[in-house]
Amino acid sequence: MINLISKSLAVPETLFQLSSLKNRLHPSNSNLASVYSDIEKREAGHKGEKIAEYYVRLIDSEQINIFHGLRLRTPKGHFFQIDLLLVSPQFHILFEVKYQRGNLQLNPQTKEYTQELNGEVKKIANPFEQSNLHAYLLKLWLDARGVQEVPIYHYIVNAHPQSFFTINPSDLKIASHFISPKGIVQEYSKVHKSTQFKSALNNSQMNNLTNQLIENHEELYLNIFSNYSIKKTEIQRGLICVYCGSFHVEKKGNQFKCHECKRNSSLSGRNGLKDQYLIFRKELTPTSVQEFLDLDTRYQAYRLLESNYEKKIIRQGKAFYIPKL
Numbered sequence: 001m002i003n004l005i006s007k008s009l010a011v012p013e014t015l016f017q018l019s020s021l022k023n024r025l026h027p028s029n030s031n032l033a034s035v036y037s038d039i040e041k042r043e044a045g046h047k048g049e050k051i052a053e054y055y056v057r058l059i060d061s062e063q064i065n066i067f068h069g070l071r072l073r074t075p076k077g078h079f080f081q082i083d084l085l086l087v088s089p090q091f092h093i094l095f096e097v098k099y100q101r102g103n104l105q106l107n108p109q110t111k112e113y114t115q116e117l118n119g120e121v122k123k124i125a126n127p128f129e130q131s132n133l134h135a136y137l138l139k140l141w142l143d144a145r146g147v148q149e150v151p152i153y154h155y156i157v158n159a160h161p162q163s164f165f166t167i168n169p170s171d172l173k174i175a176s177h178f179i180s181p182k183g184i185v186q187e188y189s190k191v192h193k194s195t196q197f198k199s200a201l202n203n204s205q206m207n208n209l210t211n212q213l214i215e216n217h218e219e220l221y222l223n224i225f226s227n228y229s230i231k232k233t234e235i236q237r238g239l240i241c242v243y244c245g246s247f248h249v250e251k252k253g254n255q256f257k258c259h260e261c262k263r264n265s266s267l268s269g270r271n272g273l274k275d276q277y278l279i280f281r282k283e284l285t286p287t288s289v290q291e292f293l294d295l296d297t298r299y300q301a302y303r304l305l306e307s308n309y310e311k312k313i314i315r316q317g318k319a320f321y322i323p324k325l
């Protein structure tokens, strides 16, 4: 057996939310550009994490547990997300994973981090400060649970193949935290060697810690409306044709017929349920679905929900559904 993936890499929920939102905003909506740009950023982030995942899986050790995208809450209630975490009996390593293009420059004195791309220079979040902060917050989190203390190391991995990174003025200590995805295995080996005779968590402590990390993960969901200052009335209702994107789809019996391209697809209904759930983040009811998808009858909405739900909750005699995503 090699290393253990305790929490595997998944497409973030926020990307599904944004994709549903994009489908439902009118092409002339003033928020559309920032929705597209956020989708691009999150897709890039996920791409970087996929590259890092490939390399972290090359580590040949039975002793580490790997967690992708853990989002934890500090004892004071602040959330922090760790892109990639390796938990071992002697140490933990946290990787802040980026997918940033262009010329990246860190000034360790002013703490300014800039990205130069297509002749334009802009200031972006300093990843060294981020990883430092995450290591600190992870320590607080572990301390609050009485987990035996082992050293926490942190690195920044930029997975973009066309990027150049400089630290100016030079600072070797800070520079050693910036690595490429290929460097993940090497840094792991270095840390492993330097800590192998140090005190360590026993098997039961390791299992306990792994369970606690999994149980305390809280997935991030966007509040679409406050995030983009979008009004509920700006979300276009109705069924969307999966072939041509038109809203002129009609449900007849079990069929969804598009009046623009004349094609049929049963997916229009299922996608509509997904959009509604992902955008509003509320359990669905036949009444709300009938209204959102502009269906002729509540019974149509009921049938659609009955054939596409993942979870059904009965509360005071009423059914609430979470659709299959």
Ligand SMILES: [Zn+2]
Pocket: 241, 242, 243, 244, 245, 246, 258, 259, 260, 261, 262, 263
């Ligand atoms: Zn169509």
